[in-house]
Amino acid sequence: MLIFAHPWLWFFLPLPYLVRLLPASSNKAQAVWVPFGARLQQAMASNPTQQVKSQFKWLTPILIWVCAVAALCRPQWIGDPVExxxxxxxxxxxxxxxxxxxxxxxxxxxxxxxxxxxxxxxxxxxxxxxxxxxxxxxxxxxxxxxxxxxxxxxxxxxxxxxxxxxxxxxxxxxxxxxxxxxxxxxxxxxxxxxxxxxxxxxxxxxxxxxxxxxxxxxxxxxxxxxxxxxxxxxxxxxxxxxxxxxxxxxxxxxxxxxxxxxxxxxxxxxxxxxxxxxxxxxxxxSHRPKLDLFHLPLSLLICISLGSKWRITRFRREPVQIHRSLRVDPRTGQLLTTP
CATH class of the missing domain: 3.40.50.410 (von Willebrand factor, type A domain)
Structure with missing residues (x-):
């Protein structure tokens, strides 16, 4: 039978979400407005590296946090009674x-x-x-x-x-x-x-x-x-x-x-x-032996962290050429790209 020695620590599971609900900082970063912002955003969306980041944006941190809280709760396996x-x-x-x-x-x-x-x-x-x-x-x-x-x-x-x-x-x-x-x-x-x-x-x-x-x-x-x-x-x-x-x-x-x-x-x-x-x-x-299992969620946490880091690094090592040349249209003044 699986039990947790400190089950009350599961109450910390929604802590990251509660922190996210806090008001954002009032400091505004400086920005540069360009007329080709829409095209630049579209070009970045076609970047495989950004696609991987977007795919694991929420899943990886959630799994890591769940594994960390599970390890802190100290899971234990209760064996058969020994009389x-x-x-x-x-x-x-x-x-x-x-x-x-x-x-x-x-x-x-x-x-x-x-x-x-x-x-x-x-x-x-x-x-x-x-x-x-x-x-x-x-x-x-x-x-x-x-x-x-x-x-x-x-x-x-x-x-x-x-x-x-x-x-x-x-x-x-x-x-x-x-x-x-x-x-x-x-x-x-x-x-x-x-x-x-x-x-x-x-x-x-x-x-x-x-x-x-x-x-x-x-x-x-x-x-x-x-x-x-x-x-x-x-x-x-x-x-x-x-x-x-x-x-x-x-x-x-x-x-x-x-x-x-x-x-x-x-x-x-x-x-x-x-x-x-x-x-x-x-x-x-009667005594029921207890076997600590906290190392299992910790091992899973490490594997998820290393796996996500390896995938992102692999895509970063494959440079993607989005545009080979840029020029300006003399009639409209818009930025043109030549594949």
Missing amino acids: KIIPTRDLLLLVDLSGSMDQEDFNNASGEKVDRLSAVKEIVGDFVIKRKGDRVGLVVFGDSPFLQAPFSTDLALSRRLLDESAVGMAGPRTALGDAIGLGIHLFDESNAPAKTIIALTDGNDTKSQVPPIEAARIAAQRDIRIHTVAIGDPGTVEEDKLDLDSLEQVAQNTNGQFYFAANREELEGIYHELDQVETRKIRTV
Whole structure:
């Protein structure tokens, strides 16, 4: 679609005509009266150069002025709309990679026995792919938390980095509180209206410098919601014992939900429910690219000017002999011409 960025400049189009309506100058030029004026005018009318000037007397200036005004109006071509999806939520996944995650008490999609982390990769990976419209990040933790995938709308990349994680790569113990603290720091540069953390662990926090409950209070002050997911055997003891009370309190302090899964089916149901709780809201903005076309009327203006100048110059280079001799009639005193 063609538009003009400054359409109000079209009002200058009749300006030359309005200037022409102004009163002429009162200065009168001196003239010489000759008795052969009519013949001289007739001879000039037969000059090809004058015919060309008369032919382009009005057309050329009008076209040049129209092209100049059109260029000043800045014509633009509006392209097809280009839509962009703006994320409305930053979602951070915390995944436990402590030594207890290698216990083979879960099943995969085929029903085979696999370790806990393998089952988590399948279920959480499918959950990530569904989060279109969100920016998803991934933090893995053991003895210390590490940023595995920064916030991104490239969900396939986030899932691939999740699949590349391995048990023990962050240390054998569990530092959930420090992982929440790292997540809070990552949200400092987030402008998303909704900020959510989903923390998954199968053991007790034994390594954090900041307790998970204290980290949750800080998250609540910054409007960050935390959902906690506990997996494994609640009957384990010592360091591998699940601290369900702490995980539940972390979720409550941030208006989140606490979940427990003892097998693959329950874990899959939890992430399906989380997908419903954290509803995806997609906001799109549309942009239509603009292409400036002011150079087209300017190019036409230059071509018209050069073309008219070339034609007049060509005729001027061909001298036309109107009369070869002049004499005066002795009887009438009139100017006579001899071809």
